[in-house]
Amino acid sequence: METIKVSLKDGSVREYPVGTTIGQVAESISRGLASKALVGKFNEQIKDLSHPLMEDGQLEILTFDQEEGREVYRHSSAHILAQAVQKLFPGTRLGIGPAIENGFYYDFDCLQSFTPQDLERIEKEMAAIVKADYPFVRQEVSREEAIRIFTERGENYKVELINELPEDATISLYQQGEFLDLCAGPHVPSTGKIRALKLMSLAGAYWRGSEKNKMLQRIYGTSFANKADLDQYLFQLEEAKRRDHRKLGAELGLFTILEEGPGFPFFLPKGMILRNQLESYWRELHRRWGYQEIRTPIILRREMWEQSGHWDHYKENMYFTKIDEDDFAVKPMNCPGAILVYRTQLHSYREFPLRLAEMGLVHRHEKSGVLHGLMRVRAFTQDDAHIFCLPSQITQEIKGVIDLVDEVYRLFGFSYHVELSTRPEKSMGSPEAWEQATNALRTAMEEKGMEYKVNEGDGAFYGPKIDFHLRDSIGRTWQCGTIQLDFQMPEKFDLTYIGEDGQRHRPVMIHRVAFGSIERFIGILIEHYAGAFPTWLAPIQARVIPITERHHEYARTVGTNLAAQGFRVDIDDRSEKVGYKIREGQLAKIPYLLVVGDKEQENSLVAVRDRAKGDLGAISLTTFVAQLQAESTWNSRA
RNA sequence: GCUGAUGUGGCUCAGGGGUAGAGCAGCUCACUCGUAAUGAGCAGGUCGGGGGUUCGAAUCCCCCCAUCAGCUCCA
Known part of the structure; x- marks a missing residue:
């Protein structure tokens, strides 16, 4: 009888009569495997177990354990x-x-x-x-x-x-x-x-x-x-479901979305603290990376949007209004504003790269069915920046942005992957310019040794882009950061700089965001942390819980002391049992609850209850302050 | 935008042609308490909006609006 040689995953090679099925091979290996076997992969092709093997080859028996x-x-x-x-x-x-x-x-x-x-x-x-x-x-x-x-x-x-x-x-x-x-x-x-x-x-x-x-x-x-x-x-x-930011956002008093404004979130006091903390971090980060901050208007003239190409390419997503007799549009992107800022002065190559950052509030008309909490809204704030530079600086600048974005995601413990999007059908500019821009992005990523996926035809209408997709703690991925290279806008708006040769030249423009949208990023953070934010972001960092009325005065002393040092602290002086106040404090996901009674009052102590670890016992207020201090800045990555 | 579902006090939900219910939260009072819910009382709703059917509509019908799950699209 003719036989064939089948090499198995463990490296062994077995002989079988020609026509032996994959199922029979599994059977011959072990009972257990045969019962778990679903299909076989023979010479890289996935086949039914009933598939007869007619030639030598490599076989892997696949079970539910393999993808x-x-x-x-x-x-x-x-x-x-x-x-x-x-x-x-x-x-x-x-x-x-x-x-x-x-x-x-x-x-x-x-x-x-x-x-x-x-x-x-x-x-x-x-x-x-x-x-x-x-x-x-x-x-x-x-x-x-x-x-x-x-x-x-x-x-x-x-x-x-x-x-x-x-x-x-x-x-x-x-x-x-x-x-x-x-x-x-x-x-x-x-x-x-x-x-x-x-x-x-x-x-x-x-x-x-x-x-x-x-x-x-x-x-x-x-x-x-x-x-x-x-x-x-x-x-x-x-x-x-338990982590759903819409549910937690309401429970924790962070934000709300009302019928009166579909897709237009309201930020509540606690949500604003979180948001302001993120913005402070963002400002410090950008100062460190050599950006200057600007702010441009939300409404600009129709003619400008015609010039930018948004009128032709983005109209169905824009909102319009009239002022006196003239047509205006609400900005869906920040780039035209940044360009107008650039044009207010004559620029020299010596200023480059010129990095203009903007927390820009944009409005986009989204179809009603796609709205989703903070993740998909009609008004959001992009942590935008536009970098004007020489063609020779492109790769370096893009690498810089990649590092900046990496720093941001690491701080929050996100892993991520990147995707490169190329020219879409509806686009501006010559194929050569697109080719050049796309290659510049490729080069930067390759020089960084990054792996990336390519999405053909998924770019913005003015240029190709790199997207950062981050993975949250429950495995969902979100597009946040993007880097877009743009040769079109500088052309459309006739942007120039004076080069070394004293002549006018065309600068290159890079658009980029790190958080993407502050609103969405907050939504992601809520789900990522399940509402239990690290101390530096937590709306309330510590709550003082006096045991009885005779401890109120000491509780106020502790609260005032902490507040004076810049910590976000409140006091629960309601006439409730300690257990009840603890429960509420835990549900509010406050990092530290400070229980104060006779013992603490006499010795200037606080009994610390850690949100995650529970009762840690009494320590001196100064010791606690030192600990809180260490966790209250983003550098601590707490 | 499309398909389907849902919409009753701040929240979670019951009721389903005949005078709107509960728990939690809120307020008041009592209790002064040591690590996840003290007790009692009070107050709170034109039942998403608009039309219609009916003697009578939260309830049945129609049209809107919003939300949810997808699809499509995107930060």
């Missing part, structure tokens, strides 16, 4: 979902049903709209399908055959997909029980492999993601290798 295994597992879960839906709602047509980061979804075109109760019914039906343990059977068919099958079944979306498959594509179908789907595969061997399933939510989704197409109903679900992992995942979702 690729998980994907297959959840993709199979999506098929089970589709089977259940078609059984309960005959005539429902299928869209697509892929695995996604934490689960899967399937899009359906169904006359009636699904309700949450339907989800429960579907879930039950899915359990029955799992119990029936239908095998996933693969078959390959010709294009004509595939079209005939799906046309017969009225699956117009599938027919559309088939028609768009490349000429040489293998068209495969997968069947489990009575359910048949167009699918490249692979799949787990049978429906019984899926151990823990849950349908999560219901949403509308356009066919193929385009607003122009029909909206289908999307059912999201997730599946795990066992019930415990599923429960753990559901717990994590609860945790994310």
Whole structure:
């Protein structure tokens, strides 16, 4: 009998008869592996366990522990979902049903709209399908055959997909029980492999993601290798909900968004303290990195927006107003203002790089459905800066901005990744200029040895950009910092500087933000810290809690003393029990609660309760002050 | 903007054609207390807005508005 050599992940090589399936190989390795096996990766291609091996090669058996295994597992879960839906709602047509980061979804075109109760019914039906343990059977068919099958079944979306498959594509179908789907595969061997399933939510989704197409109903679900992992995942979702900045923002009195101003947040006193602390840090940072601060108007003449190109490229996102008989626009970006500042003087190359920073309040018209707490608003403050420099200084300046942004994210303990966005369809300027600008950004990143992802066509209309996406403590990513290189605006506004040769030349302009939007950044910080801000940011740093009325005077002495040294402190002198005040202080996430009673009063002590560590016992007020002092500045990274 | 859901005191929620309810928070009083909720009393709502049906609408119908979950888009 002919044999083939299969090398396994551990480096061993085994011989098998030609035609041995991946599943049989798994079987021969170990019982345990065979039962966990979902699919195999043979010579870099992921295949069903039933796939027969016909040649020598490298094989890895994939289980739920590998990302690729998980994907297959959840993709199979999506098929089970589709089977259940078609059984309960005959005539429902299928869209697509892929695995996604934490689960899967399937899009359906169904006359009636699904309700949450339907989800429960579907879930039950899915359990029955799992119990029936239908095998996933693969078959390959010709294009004509595939079209005939799906046309017969009225699956117009599938027919559309088939028609768009490349000429040489293998068209495969997968069947489990009575359910048949167009699918490249692979799949787990049978429906019984899926151990823990849950349908999560219901949403509308356009066919193929385009607003122009029909909206289908999307059912999201997730599946795990066992019930415990599923429960753990559901717990994590609860945790994310607990950290929701909209909820915490209200509870902690940081900000509010009212019906009277959709997308226009109100900052409350405690939120303003946080915000002002961030701004102080920002000012110190920018002073240190050689920036000068400016502030430009919120409303400027229409003509200027025409000149900047915003009128042509950004009008649908802008707000307009009239002053007397003239048209004005509310700024959606700060760059034109910075340019006007630049033009108020004649500039020499000796001043370069000229770094003008601005906490600029911009307004953008966002579609109603996209608003989301502080994360997506219609008015926000960009921690903007515009750097005017010589072409020869570009790389150096961009590297400087990269370092500055890195410093900011490190302070808060964020990890991040960067993406490079290139020329969009709707853009200004010549392809050569774009090429040059894009290369400048590439060079800076490469010289810094940074890894980056490229987003073709995702740049701003005036130039390519580097985006910083930071990862918060629960794993969500947010776009915050961006660096954009711009050869267009200096051209449009005819910006010049006097060079070494005494002639006028065109400067290069770099736009950049580090926080991105202060509002969004605050939202991210709230979720990142779950509202328990480090001492330097905390709206109230310490609260004095007198035990009875006879300790009020000493409590006031302590409070006044701390306040006089610049700390944010208050006193809870209500006639409540200590336990009650402690509870409220903990819920307000105040870093330190200072309980004062007879003992403390007699010896100038405070009994410190740390937000996280609990009761630390009594220490002298001076010792406490030293500790608080150390944590009250951003340098401490507390 | 699109699809679906939701909207009842500051907050969390019950009620579902016949005089608006609870808990927490608030206020007052008593208690003066040692590390996550002391007790009693009081006050607080044109039930998101506007139309309609009805003898009567928080409740049924229509139109708006806002919020939530997605889609699309973005800092």
